[in-house]
Amino acid sequence: MDLLFKVFIDPFLQMGAMPDLLVQTLWEGLVSGVLYALIALGFVLIFKASGVFNFAQGIMVVFAGLTLVGLHEKGVPAWLAVLLTLGVMLALAVAVERVVLRPLVNQPDIILFMATFGLTYVLIGIGEFIFGGEPKQMITEELGLPRGAIDVAMLGGRVTFQKIDIAAAVIASIMIAALAVFFQYTRIGRALRAVADSHKAALSVGISLNQIWAIVWFAAGIVALITGIMWGARSDVSFALQTIALKALPVLILGGFTSIPGAIVGGLIIGIGEKLAEFYWGPLVGGGIENWIAYVIALGFLMVRPQGLFGDKIIERI
Amino acid sequence: MLRQLTLTALAAAGFASLAAPAVAQDTVYVPLLTYRTGPFAGSGIHIANGMRDYLEMLNQRDGGIGGAKIIIEECETGYDTKKGVECYESTKGKNPVLYNPYSTGITLQLIPKAAVDKVPILSMAYGLSASADGTNFPWVFNPPVTYWDGASVFIRHVLQAEGGNLKGKTIGLIHLDAPFGKEPIPVLEALAKEYGFNLKLYPVPAAQMQNQGSVWLSIRRDRVDWIYNQGWGAMNPTAVKEAVKNGFPIDKLVGVWWAGGDDDARAGEAGAKGYKTLNFHNTGAQFPVMQDILKHVFDKNLSQAKREQVGENLYNRGVYNSMLIAEAIRTAQRLTGKKAVNGADVRRGLEALNITEARLKEMGMEGFAAPVKVTCTDHNGHNKVFVSQWDGTKYVKASDWIEPLKNIVRPLIEEAAKEYVSKDAGWPKRTEACDAPA
Structure with a gap:
């Protein structure tokens, strides 16, 4: 009886007793969720274009962040460093298309997936060789990102909004909207959707598969850079950051691997869900549940919608 | 013809030099299980640098320890227990004098192997707290504190x-x-x-x-x-x-x-x-030992660290760790009369470790750290700590x-050590003799 009370009643009593903490938890979840959505978007773009789950997305976040900070350490002004980093991510996209993807055209998806594993370790090696393994501080101030916090007295307590979190939420939202519009309404976006439907049909109408792949990998690189800046500003830029990117996995399970709205909604559900779960139900089992509860939430949704919230329902003729 | 003769003469000379009796230098092999990559590299790199640089300084300044050159070999673990055990297995055939696992997870895996392979484990201020009980863990040492x-x-x-x-x-x-x-x-x-x-x-x-x-x-x-x-x-x-x-x-x-x-x-x-x-x-580069590292290691471009990192907390931690290694080897050499000591000798050296104020001063570490004394029953010392x-x-x-x-703390340690040992029916009873303190 006591356990039932602790699971089903007490957390809600806590929410009512300390509503300021509930708002703070929801805000933390929202910021995390938007960032998860941004990471998930990087996966979705590549999956839509090539049917490949890009395991290297996490290290791309680290690589982009380290390149930016590394260039700035060499004396390159912050915004020029951003442009140069974008150039590096473009070069990486072209190189991946030429060296990894093009030779593997028509190979089973699992081969391409394994190739992204290889790419992950190559990027880790190159990153550590060039930048070393030490964590680096994001150049938040130099990029003009806001610092400090806004304390708001509300609901009998206080809620703190970090300015960098507000900026992260706003920038990530703009980025997501821009990418959604780009891929929904532009010629390249339509070409991407055609490639996603069928490589052969897209090729037959003159769409260059190689060009589309380079574009989506570059778009994923831009997403990686924004994520690296934002998450790097919240903690720091280190190789540990790549594990955060794997948080996109339950987001993708939930939202579907091919849906941009799915990545957004999935990210928010996972971000807010895991924070609420850790804060209100975590103490019942000694805490530390945030790491796996995201998968429980995703699996719960899968039981109702196996294709994910926004995933395409695959019907095959047999 | 002249060219042929010259080549023949050179070849003969080379062969003769190979055939001449070589004077083998005494060495001690010290594997360092370190991590310069992965999520924990931010902490691991500084410690790895400090550890390596102190041992390298001894090689450069003194020719090693007590006349034996130190063979330093790093093995990258990435703070991953599996890789750490692989490092151990791949180096244990090279006559290591001791192991520094630099991870509590790796230490826990190596503890049962130490007595079997006769190579002591030095888990300096980390690892299993209960291993401070020398009666039950004769091959494991965790000074200066748990x-x-x-x-x-x-x-x-x-x-x-x-x-x-x-x-x-x-x-x-x-x-x-x-x-x-x-x-x-x-x-x-x-x-x-x-x-x-x-x-x-x-x-x-x-x-x-x-x-x-x-x-x-x-x-x-x-x-x-x-x-x-x-x-x-x-x-x-x-x-x-x-x-x-x-x-x-x-x-x-x-x-x-x-x-x-x-x-x-x-x-x-x-x-x-x-x-x-x-x-x-302590922190800082003002200690004579740090100045020796700068002179004998940094000035010769033999360090992987940046010069300004000497004196930082984790760099100095690595130096302190290697000081314990070196002093254990030195004590083992004194106890056995050998230069090229082995793991069993260094276990005795660790057990007789007694680093006094006077010895710290000799090493250029006056004010750097507090004295450390290890005994057969107490493998830690439970020394003082500051904030x-x-x-x-x-x-x-x-x-x-x-x-x-x-x-x-001490009764809890003895109780935990007994509990650890009681769970393993085959855990060997201590048979190692106890040397007099240094």
Whole structure:
């Protein structure tokens, strides 16, 4: 009886007793969720274009962040460093298309997936060789990102909004909207959707598969850079950051691997869900549940919608 | 013809030089299990540099230890237990004199192997606290303090700050959700009963090290008065940042000695001023030993560290660790009369380790650390610890040396050692003789 009370009643009593903490938890979840959505978007773009789950997305976040900070350490002004980093991510996209993807055209998806594993370790090696393994501080101030916090007295307590979190939420939202519009309404976006439907049909109408792949990998690189800046500003830029990117996995399970709205909604559900779960139900089992509860939430949704919230329902003729 | 003759003569000379009796130099092989890559590299690199540079300095300045050149070999573990065991297996055939696992997880895996392979383990201020019991763990050494001592010193520090009364106070342990992070829990639970404070645990899984938002919200909800941080790698700078962000009083966040990297505090920028960490050696490059490292290692471009990192907390930690290694080898040489000692000899050396004030001065370490004495029964020493505080640019000594609560810690250690041994029916009884202290 006591356990039932602790699971089903007490957390809600806590929410009512300390509503300021509930708002703070929801805000933390929202910021995390938007960032998860941004990471998930990087996966979705590549999956839509090539049917490949890009395991290297996490290290791309680290690589982009380290390149930016590394260039700035060499004396390159912050915004020029951003442009140069974008150039590096473009070069990486072209190189991946030429060296990894093009030779593997028509190979089973699992081969391409394994190739992204290889790419992950190559990027880790190159990153550590060039930048070393030490964590680096994001150049938040130099990029003009806001610092400090806004304390708001509300609901009998206080809620703190970090300015960098507000900026992260706003920038990530703009980025997501821009990418959604780009891929929904532009010629390249339509070409991407055609490639996603069928490589052969897209090729037959003159769409260059190689060009589309380079574009989506570059778009994923831009997403990686924004994520690296934002998450790097919240903690720091280190190789540990790549594990955060794997948080996109339950987001993708939930939202579907091919849906941009799915990545957004999935990210928010996972971000807010895991924070609420850790804060209100975590103490019942000694805490530390945030790491796996995201998968429980995703699996719960899968039981109702196996294709994910926004995933395409695959019907095959047999 | 002339050319042919010349070549023949050169070949003959070369052959003759190969055939001449070579004078084999005595050596001691010291494998260093380090991590310069992966999520924990931010802490591991500085320690690896300090360890390597001190041993390299001995090679350059003195030709090694007691006439034996030190063969230093690093093996990259990435702080991964599996890789650490692989490193051990791949190097144990090279006659290592001891192992530094540099991870509690790896240490726990190597403990049962030490007695079998006859190579001692030096887990300096980390590893299994219970292995301080030399009677049950003759091949494992963890001087100068255990995690349990550290937790007791933290509580003593809090007692002092709170006027000797902790009743009604809430003390939190934020810890890496791994064997290392969980180590201080038993002693903190015992101390919570003793002093009447409320203990709250906040585990941080490795994958969440840089995503601690909800943990710090829980700390805010629980109105925690003091936090002890048993973190490592990327967890520490994030914890400092989150403490600053959440308005937690930074001088009430105290890290174990491994949560005292300079980069950990720098991450919190101006708000981190006042962050505390336990320590058992000093910071700074003013000590003669550090000057020798700069002269004999850095000036010859033999270090992987940046010159300005000499004197930082974790670099000095690596130096301290290698000082223990070198002194154990030196003691083993004195006990056996051999230059090229082996693992069994160095086990005796570790057990007879007695680093006095006079010896610290000889080594250029006067004021750097406190004396250390290991005995056959006590493989730790439970030495004094002090509190360091971040002044905005570096750590400074912020307390006197504080004695651990030995009356509480030592019985717990002996009890835990007995329990560990009782779970393994085949655990060998100690047969190793006890040498007289050095």
